[in-house]
Amino acid sequence: MGLSLTHDVSAEALARFDMLIDVRSPGEFAEDHAPGAVNLPVLSDAERAEVGTIYVQDSRFRARRIGAAYVARNIARHLETALKDRPGGFRPLVYCWRGGMRSNAMATILSQVGWPTAVLSGGYRTYRRHVTARLYDGALSLRFILLDGHTGSGKTEMLGKLAARGFQALDLEGLAAHRGSLFGALAGRAQPSQKLFESRLLAALDGFDAAQPVVAEAESSKIGERMIPPALWAQLAHAPRIELIAAPAARARYLVGAYRDIVEDRAALDAALARLPVRVGGERLATWRRLADAGDFAGLAEAVMALHYDPAYDRSRKKHDRPLLGAVGLDPTDPASFEAAADAVAALARA
Incomplete structure (x- = not known):
């Protein structure tokens, strides 16, 4: 089951999905998130800080390896808890900060389960640009x-x-x-x-x-x-x-x-x-x-x-x-x- 991309963050577009999954850390989610989104983080706040520090100060390879282990464990936990009762036709839309590694990691596994999964291209930043355009630049x-x-x-x-x-x-x-x-x-x-x-x-x-x-x-x-x-x-x-x-x-x-x-x-x-x-x-x-x-x-x-x-x-x-x-x-x-x-x-x- 392959992944699809979506750029449309209008209320009508988001309503086509069964769940809007925000995989960012709880701290990022608390600051802002798309309405109706559910926070299923692939990295906790502490894990994200640790991986980021290792990436900058030590080794990019080591940061990715440690981060991948955290991500795998967290996604497994979500499959066993929040997502355990979802049927075969479940259609989630996943996003992270900018539509990168975190959302793609979650989306890849969900698609392999058999769920038709989409990723928000550009991630939260795409959503935030939409809000800004409507409330600051529009009428x-x-x-x-x-x-x-x-x-x-x-x-x-x-x-x-x-x-x-x-x-x-x-x-x-x-x-x-x-x-x-x-x-x-x-x-x-x-x-x-x-x-x-x-x-x-x-x-x-x-x-x-x-x-x-x-x-x-x-x-x-x-x-x-x-x-x-x-x-x-x-x-x-x-x-x-x-x-x-x-x-x-x-x-x-x-x-x-x-x-x-x-x-x-x-x-x-x-x-x-x-x-x-x-x-x-x-x-x-x-x-x-x-x-x-x-x-x-x-x-x-x-x-x-x-x-x-x-x-x-x-x-x-x-x-x-x-x-x-x-x-x-x-x-x-x-x-x-x-x-x-x-x-x-x-x-x-x-x-």
Whole structure:
């Protein structure tokens, strides 16, 4: 059974295979990989480092011999575990960093088993060039509607409500693993690399129907440490918006629940307050700490909103000047109010 080569990394092309096998090391895979890929490394991180060191500092022949032994053992283990129940018609696509020795070693053995196996020509680099071309050099054919509003108005939750009502929803904060503010880091969950964020983003965009609008939050150009790529930002910066309006006290109460992990971690709360990009002053900071000591986190949230978040939102709104489709008032802490607001937002989005 011979090998075949493929150059097409579109979602439609990749869907023709039963499994997309990434044979790079776990560290390479963690930094970025094609959506849906399964990591079956032929060299571990430590083995790859060892072989590379021997190749550079000692002997290329010795490095290849040692590497071949590692590769053979690892492929054998994958055949006995992850691939043991695959049927005769199983069609895998294999890739490594640049479509070289690692992917060809795996593909050769899989083809000898009898499975029609393909190798991604150029490897991961081909895939990455595809992502870059789409998100940096290309133009998206999608139409967006933005959910806008001050911090605490429930935009992320509203996005979910609209998805339940049949709208296409792009959860940028979910893809970036960040809630989009100085307090937005998720406890125990690091943000993906910029490359992996872009891979997840492109997969989400490719899943949308261009004939229907996509609803997203009105974000800044960065979510935590992740940058929204130019092709998408060009669309979001000028997309029409629906504004959610809620009273400051209600927004503060909502934030206490939404940021419960920060509220319950005093060290994380103090660190976040110290990162505010505005001059707080010792007296104001002492007042905020007294509010936290007293458990008045809603009061603390309202104070921080008034000093930083609301003015920052107002400046951003003036800067981007996105067209306004309408405004919807709600109490984000009241489920009935939220549901009624979701119906009103849906009606505006459909208009």
